[in-house]
């Protein structure tokens with residue numbers, strides 16, 4: 001979908017939303033296009049007065065601002081909206097200043113109602129586990145850090161100080177589930193609909209304080225994981241206790257938090273465990289049952305498929321479109337592709353040494369791979385490679401990688417959703433073990449966008465921007481104990497065609513490693 005189409009779609013949604021709001025208020029709905037606002041005065045005469053006002057209001061003059069508890073002058077008393085303001089960090093000052101501007105603006109424009117919402121500590125995720133917080137780099141905030149420890153991305157949580165004047169000495173905060181926060185916004189918007197002007201300010205917090213260790217324990221209970229932690233010095237600027245007095249929001253628009261620590265931690269864990277590396281680094285591939293097909297071509301070199309092979313599912317996954325796609329990308333490979341599939345489907349381990357022998361003869365080997373995979377991890381283990389070997393992987397997304405529809409996911413069918421760049425995030429994550437370094441180039445089929453991605457030692461991330469792209473991964477170095485493998489984490493949505501080519505100056509040194517690999521492969525299978 002082109003950008004203009006995406007914009008139109010968003011615009012239609014906005015208009016639809018506005019109409020619904022108006023209809024809910026029992027107002028006549030006037031047809032007003034987004035871009036018409038400048039000429040609304042001209043249209044005034046032709047519109048029903050009330051509807052006009054509300055259309056204008058909906059379009060132009062109602063605003064909810066996401067502010068923060070950080071605008072309050074440091075205080076360990078429960079913070080109500082009358083407490084003194086004053087910040088200790090630049091982020092806080094941005095919120096403070098915007099609040100000030102909005103207050104002034106509302107005063108100067110008495111028909112412009114504004115709601116300022118001061119968030120306390122939002123945590124948790126959408127209950128589906130598909131939308132969650134995705135910090136860039138090491139998380140600064142407590143819960144994302146805890147989540148990454150639980151999922152194995154970080155070793156240990158640092159607890160910033162245990163000598164505060166709090167029950168267990170660790171910092172106490174007012175954590176609020178993001179869904180409660182979202183509902184707070186709806187309440188604020190509804191309140192604004194009843195207002196002719198003015199600026200209202202509300203805290204969005206629960207009024208309950210929990211310590212760092214309370215949060216750790218709650219998360220351990222929700223996730224079943226242990227969260228190792230060590231106590232370190234206080235973080236500069238931290239307060240012992242920051243808790244909201246949230247009674248004003250309840251009094252003014254009937255809002256209060258409904259979800260507790262359990263829901264916060266469970267939803268956060270669902271998100272994090274489903275997406276260990278967040279949006280950028282998650283692999284979204286087929287939603288079928290755990291299945292993977294490797295098809296050896298060219299020199300018939302081999303890749304060991306470690307766990308979770310479900311050949312029935314594979315047959316289901318390798319449907320005509322996938323094959324077509326492979327054919328499209330490499331038409332001459334088709335007969336070998338079939339042969340390779342048959343051999344793999346037979347699952348004969350005895351064929352592996354033979355495949356390795358074939359591979360020995362080759363200085364370049366090509367594997368065609370089709371993946372279909374559910375939540376579980378599948379490991380592709382490059383067979384019998386040594387540190388001298390190079391490997392090149394192409395990951396080709398035949399269809400845009402999308403989140404599957406719920407229905408498709410629950411039916412364990414491969415979904416082929418429509419491509420909508422405004423809503424879809426498409427990504428792949430490749431994890432490597434120690435010693436495996438990868439660099440990559442992402443390019444769209446039409447060469448419209450080229451991007452180079454340097455991969456770290458353990459992960460890589462990319463996002464598809466177009467409907468069809470290739471990811472070219474050059475494995476530059478692979479250590480001798482190739483038990484690292486290449487892990488494709490988590491995924492669903494559609495199929496990936498992956499071509500794997502081994503490249504080495506003198507040919508892959510399978511001879512030295514094949515026996516060891518075979519033993520390992522067998523023990524894993």
Ligand SMILES: O=c1ccn([C@@H]2O[C@H](COP(=O)(O)OP(=O)(O)O[C@H]3O[C@H](CO)[C@@H](O)[C@H](O)[C@H]3O)[C@@H](O)[C@H]2O)c(=O)[nH]1
Nearest residue numbers: 068069070119120121140141142145158159160171212238
């Ligand atoms: O790795 C960590 C991170 C945090 N903490 C502690 O956990 C508590 C919560 O910290 P954090 O999640 O960073 O939240 P706050 O420091 O309360 O700040 C958040 O909450 C404020 C009030 O909403 C916002 O203004 C800030 O932007 C937002 O980061 C504090 O006691 C921290 O000392 C740790 O012990 N270890």
